[in-house]
Every structure is written in structure tokens, then in C-alpha cells.
């Protein structure tokens with residue numbers, strides 16, 4: 001179970017156009033928040049290849065393309081989908097209530113319990 005205090009308000013749904021991504025900072029954590037046809041997703045904003053913000057890249061379908069070397073990641077799962085990306089990016093649970101987007105960050109080992 002995700003604990004109530006692990007959900008953080010990060011944006012409003014109208015802040016992110018369809019097929020777009022924004023950066024949100026939660027303390028030291030940089031997140032990328034995506035709108036894919038009205039479904040919202042959150043990943044780490046830091047490319048696992050080198051230290052580059054994915055939110056400055058482009059969204060193509062359900063893929064984020066890194067602006068630096070064009071590595072690609074599957075947004076819903078974080079899986080790498082194109083070289084030189086080879087290590088998944090962390091993903092985070094998202095919920096939308098009254099057009100507000102909340103992301104759960106906390107102890108990921110507890111999310112599936």
C-alpha cells in the first residue's frame with residue numbers, strides 16, 4: 001500500500017499538453033510528468049545514460065527521446081527502447097483527483113504490498 005504521505009501534488013492536468021512532458025522537482029528528486037492522451041505518467045527526469053533532463057526531450061507516442069544522444073525510453077515502464085539507453089529509468093505511481101496530479105515517491109519496496 002502507498003501511504004498517504006507518499007503522494008505529492010505535482011501539477012494540474014491543464015499544465016501539460018497532450019504528448020508533452022514537464023519537469024517537477026520534489027526535494028532532490030527531479031521528475032518528468034507526461035500526458036499521453038489524457039493519461040498521466042511520472043518517471044525520473046534524469047537519463048540513465050548520462051546526466052541529461054529527459055523533460056527537455058520529445059515525446060513520441062509512449063516514448064521519451066533524450067535530447068542528448070536520442071536514447072529512448074518507454075514512458076509507462078521506464079524500459080530502454082533505443083541505444084544508447086540501456087538502463088531503465090525509475091517510474092512512479094500517479095493518480096489524478098479533481099484535475100490535480102499526484103505522484104507517489106517513497107519506499108518503492110512497499111508499493112506492491
Ligand code: FES
Pocket residue numbers: 047048049050051052066067068069070071072083084085
Ligand atoms: S544522455 Fe540520454 S541518451 Fe545519452
